[in-house]
Amino acid sequence: MRKRARLIYNPSSGKEAMRQHLPEILDILELAGLETSCHMTKGSEDTIQAAMQAAEDRFDYVIAAGGDGTVNEVVNGLAQAEKRPVLGILPAGTSNDLAGALGLPRDLLEAAHQLTRFQIRPLDVGQANGQFFINIAGCGRLTEITYEVPSKLKTALGQLAYYMKGLEKIPQLRDIHLEVEAENFGFSGKAMLCLIMNSRRVGGFENLVPDAKMDDGLLDVIIVKQSTIPDIIRLATQALRGEHIHSNRVIHFQADRLTVRSREHVDLNLDGEHGGTLPAEFVVLRHHLQVLA
Known part of the structure; x- marks a missing residue:
């Protein structure tokens, strides 16, 4: 058949x-x-x-x-x-x-x-408060760009639409209070954003976590600590080359389960779409899907 x-x-x-x-x-x-x-x-x-x-x-x-x-x-x-x-x-x-x-x-x-x-390979799937994500979960003002760009503008301009929205957002950037807990990690304080990733690539940045794997049963977490706008611009430039991971403004760790909370209203982005608000518990479902690669 x-x-x-x-x-x-x-x-x-x-x-x-x-x-x-x-x-x-x-x-x-x-x-x-x-x-x-x-x-x-x-x-x-x-x-x-x-x-x-x-x-x-x-x-x-x-x-x-x-x-x-x-x-x-x-x-x-x-x-x-x-x-x-x-x-x-x-x-x-x-x-x-x-x-x-x-x-x-x-x-x-x-x-x-x-x-x-x-050519079939196994693929991990992330889960946050009952919703699934395959590539990225994030919170922070910059992560709101993807679902704030009108679809007509994306159709007309493609990737440029995101860059334009990013430039518009820069003057509005501010830190948020985050509490991040995992089995062997804890963070509490001001941060610019938190990214919970299943691959190395996000938003056109090819090497946001250069060594991330999509089938290792782990999520790669990046926290950008409280930073000035010049710091953010510098980090974005370094991220194009995958060099930001060594910055003292960046925390990186891996976990198969973590919780993220905030004292304020913080939206959650799941694969570029609005995914509710914090708090959220994130888990990875190892090899939950198979994918043609």
Whole structure:
């Protein structure tokens, strides 16, 4: 029997490239022996439900075509299932952090051909207060950029939209009070942001944690301590080269479980989407999914 794939695609992701390339992508998947059907997303809850239904219908593969937000929604559907299809990703979004960390090409047709090599690897999944994330959880003013950028602006400008929003945010940057607890680590004080990562790549920064692995059963945590705006700009420059990790303004540790609290209202970012507010308990589910890489 031919294996079945469910392609769940976001028509507005990135610069709407899926609209143009969908027939060619379906042809690539069919020629590789996959009996492929499609679902066009209509919102976050619809995407989650579509992924859950695909798992219930025992599809062999579920391919998420869109940005990191679309991938997050598909993962939130698959991760709840007892029997989980293999995840595939077509990077049709703005940043495509997870696809980049998995080594998938940005070109959609090349990425589709790569998926049909059927190279499968295990993938850890993070969980925060009952929600799942696959790449990054974060808090702090800078992490709000990703869900504050209008989708139309992302469609028109791509990654540049995030950089523009980042420049707009710089004058508003302020520290927040954080309490971070893990088995062998504790922090209490003012911080600019906290990132809880499952890969080395976030927001187009290729080496935010150069040695991070997506299947080691550990989350990599970065805390940027109270800093001036010149300090933040300097750290961002160092982060482009992966050198920020040695700064005295940066704390880095690994954990499979941690809790983050604050005395003030702090929003939580999960894979670029709003994920509620602190406090939150984070755990890693080791090898919870399999992914085409």
